[in-house]
Amino acid sequence: MIEFRDVSKVYDHNGNELRAVDHVTLKVDKGEIFGVIGFSGAGKSTLVRMVNQLEKPTEGNILVEGEDLTKLSKPEVRRVRKRIGMIFQHFNLLESKTVRHNVGFPLALVGTPKRVIQKRVTEILEFVGLEDKADQYPEELSGGQKQRVGIARALATSPDILLCDEATSALDPETTKSILQLLKRVRDEYNLTILMITHEMNVIKEVCDKVAVMEKGAVIEQGTIFELFSNPQHQTTQNFIRSVIESDIPASILRGIEKRGAGRHIYRVTFVNETAGEPILSQVSKRFDVDVNVLFGQITELQGIPFGHLVVEIQGEDKEIVKAIDHIQSAVTVQEVYSHAG
Amino acid sequence: MQVNLIDFWPRILEATYQTLLMVGISLLVATLIGLPLGIALVVTKQGGLLENNSIFNGLSAVVNFFRSIPFIILLVAILPLTRLIVGTSIGTAAASVPLIIFSAPYIARLVESSLLEVKTGVIEAAEAMGATPWQIIWRVYIPEALSSIVLNLTIATIGLVGASAMAGFVGGGGLGDLAISYGYQRFETDIMVVTVLLLVFIVQATQMVGNLLSKKAKRQ
Ligand SMILES: Nc1ncnc2c1ncn2[C@@H]1O[C@H](COP(=O)(O)OP(=O)(O)OP(=O)(O)O)[C@@H](O)[C@H]1O
Numbered sequence: 001m002i003e004f005r006d007v008s009k010v011y012d013h014n015g016n017e018l019r020a021v022d023h024v025t026l027k028v029d030k031g032e033i034f035g036v037i038g039f040s041g042a043g044k045s046t047l048v049r050m051v052n053q054l055e056k057p058t059e060g061n062i063l064v065e066g067e068d069l070t071k072l073s074k075p076e077v078r079r080v081r082k083r084i085g086m087i088f089q090h091f092n093l094l095e096s097k098t099v100r101h102n103v104g105f106p107l108a109l110v111g112t113p114k115r116v117i118q119k120r121v122t123e124i125l126e127f128v129g130l131e132d133k134a135d136q137y138p139e140e141l142s143g144g145q146k147q148r149v150g151i152a153r154a155l156a157t158s159p160d161i162l163l164c165d166e167a168t169s170a171l172d173p174e175t176t177k178s179i180l181q182l183l184k185r186v187r188d189e190y191n192l193t194i195l196m197i198t199h200e201m202n203v204i205k206e207v208c209d210k211v212a213v214m215e216k217g218a219v220i221e222q223g224t225i226f227e228l229f230s231n232p233q234h235q236t237t238q239n240f241i242r243s244v245i246e247s248d249i250p251a252s253i254l255r256g257i258e259k260r261g262a263g264r265h266i267y268r269v270t271f272v273n274e275t276a277g278e279p280i281l282s283q284v285s286k287r288f289d290v291d292v293n294v295l296f297g298q299i300t301e302l303q304g305i306p307f308g309h310l311v312v313e314i315q316g317e318d319k320e321i322v323k324a325i326d327h328i329q330s331a332v333t334v335q336e337v338y339s340h341a342g
Numbered sequence: 343m344q345v346n347l348i349d350f351w352p353r354i355l356e357a358t359y360q361t362l363l364m365v366g367i368s369l370l371v372a373t374l375i376g377l378p379l380g381i382a383l384v385v386t387k388q389g390g391l392l393e394n395n396s397i398f399n400g401l402s403a404v405v406n407f408f409r410s411i412p413f414i415i416l417l418v419a420i421l422p423l424t425r426l427i428v429g430t431s432i433g434t435a436a437a438s439v440p441l442i443i444f445s446a447p448y449i450a451r452l453v454e455s456s457l458l459e460v461k462t463g464v465i466e467a468a469e470a471m472g473a474t475p476w477q478i479i480w481r482v483y484i485p486e487a488l489s490s491i492v493l494n495l496t497i498a499t500i501g502l503v504g505a506s507a508m509a510g511f512v513g514g515g516g517l518g519d520l521a522i523s524y525g526y527q528r529f530e531t532d533i534m535v536v537t538v539l540l541l542v543f544i545v546q547a548t549q550m551v552g553n554l555l556s557k558k559a560k561r562q
Pocket residue numbers: 011012018019020038039040041042043044045046047199
């Protein structure tokens with residue numbers, strides 16, 4: 001659907017060349033929500049802006065549905081842009097126009113008859129839940145509502161692709177959640193392909209199917225969200241993941257374990273893309289003669305599936321513990337953190 | 343010799359009409375020149391929609407050139423040109439020529455600054471929708487900047503009222519001419535006061551109407 005082939009973007013910074021995007025190769029499939037995460041200045045905006053040619057790549061090719069955008073003339077670029085919606089961090093709505101006019105704007109640009117615009121605007125405002133705000137002006141709306149207008153406007157022409165440049169970065173966590181849910185619905189109902197960039201891992205965690213991590217213009221790691229969360233290779237990726245789920249055992253707990261370590265069996269149980277949830281632990285204590293104590297842990301949800309880990313202490317006879325671990329291992333990953341034969 | 347103010351009213355009314363006419367004509371023509379010029383400055387600027395360094399630099403230099411000539415000098419220096427255009431160098435129409443040349447580049451700069459207030463993000467959003475540069479000018483730049491343009495045109499109008507007093511003195515006609523030739527040169531204080539009051543009223547009314555229209559333009 002969207003394909004970056006060895007794409008670079010070089011800016012001239014007072015004679016020095018600045019590689020905003022550095023040899024990026026990516027593929028976003030149809031109907032996918034693809035996230036790009038990176039720190040400020042990583043080149044994320046530059047990357048998405050090349051998809052609708054707001055920026056021209058210095059090297060490489062960008063293909064949208066097999067069509068190479070880098071080879072298009074200006075009018076052809078405008079034609080392609082009509083199939084690509086975009087939403088922005090600061091919404092970028094026309095302040096002098098009502099919500100209705102803002103949403104109808106891209107349709108008016110292509111000379112759509114007024115009646116058709118009217119009908120489509122009503123329909124799409126209903127979809128984003130703003131039908132009662134049609135005649136208000138952007139400055140009368142909250143940030144979340146403005147972004148809904150932005151989304152409605154982007155969808156008005158029924159595009160195939162939606163680009164989101166930090167679409168939730170100006171919003172509070174609750175509003176962010178509702179906008180992300182809306183974007184999910186957009187994908188599900190319209191089968192859109194969404195490319196979103198963000199510097200917040202919880203946004204990625206919430207809605208993305210795949211993710212690429214960018215640093216200094218380059219994509220340093222990419223994969224499905226589970227691949228990345230369960231096996232992050234790069235330090236930056238690990239840091240991002242740590243921002244939503246803590247994987248290290250806190251120092252206070254570690255100290256406690258070390259102080260009274262003799263005879264304790266402590267394990268880290270990791271849930272990755274596996275159906276078992278916490279019940280496995282209670283099952284174990286029922287089925288075997290062991291007690292399971294949760295010392296620390298964090299479980300979150302990735303695409304509706306629990307993901308995370310628990311640090312547990314298993315108490316009981318060594319023989320029973322071995323059996324219990326075997327059982328847990330049949331469902332999820334278990335790793336020994338600390339064990340000291342008593 | 344004392345002039346009776348009552349008998350003098352028709353003269354004052356005529357002068358008021360001449361002032362309004364001068365300001366009206368100059369504003370209209372100067373806007374017709376200044377608005378496209380201001381738009382051209384913005385779109386040809388570096389990073390603009392139709393970036394073009396040589397056009398931008400050329401236009402900018404012309405605008406700066408006319409903006410740097412003091413009005414009183416422009417007024418006299420332009421007399422031959424006025425005669426060429428209007429056929430005479432006196433009268434209300436003749437007085438409008440220097441006023442237009444004076445205010446068109448000023449309006450161009452005012453329009454330029456109004457358009458630059460439009461957030462680049464909004465322009466970019468329109469570009470991302472596949473709008474042509476022409477559509478962006480008419481459907482984004484102008485409507486979004488309209489409120490500010492109106493306010494700036496109000497400023498230009500008030501400037502024109504002041505300048506028209508001078509232009510009238512050279513070309514003949516208007517309240518300024520009246521104030522100077524009777525009030526100042528013949529010590530008719532009454533007439534001086536009345537004309538000044540009228541000018542004050544015109545300026546106040548202009549600002550009021552300008553504010554009102556500008557507010558209206560905010561929400562279209
Ligand atoms: N038009 C430009 N001219 C010159 N340099 C630019 C331009 N646009 C971006 N850059 C540079 O390219 C680099 C990447 O910028 P970009 O905006 O893509 O980063 P980003 O990842 O989106 O950051 P943020 O999270 O702050 O938005 C930065 O160093 C920036 O200064």
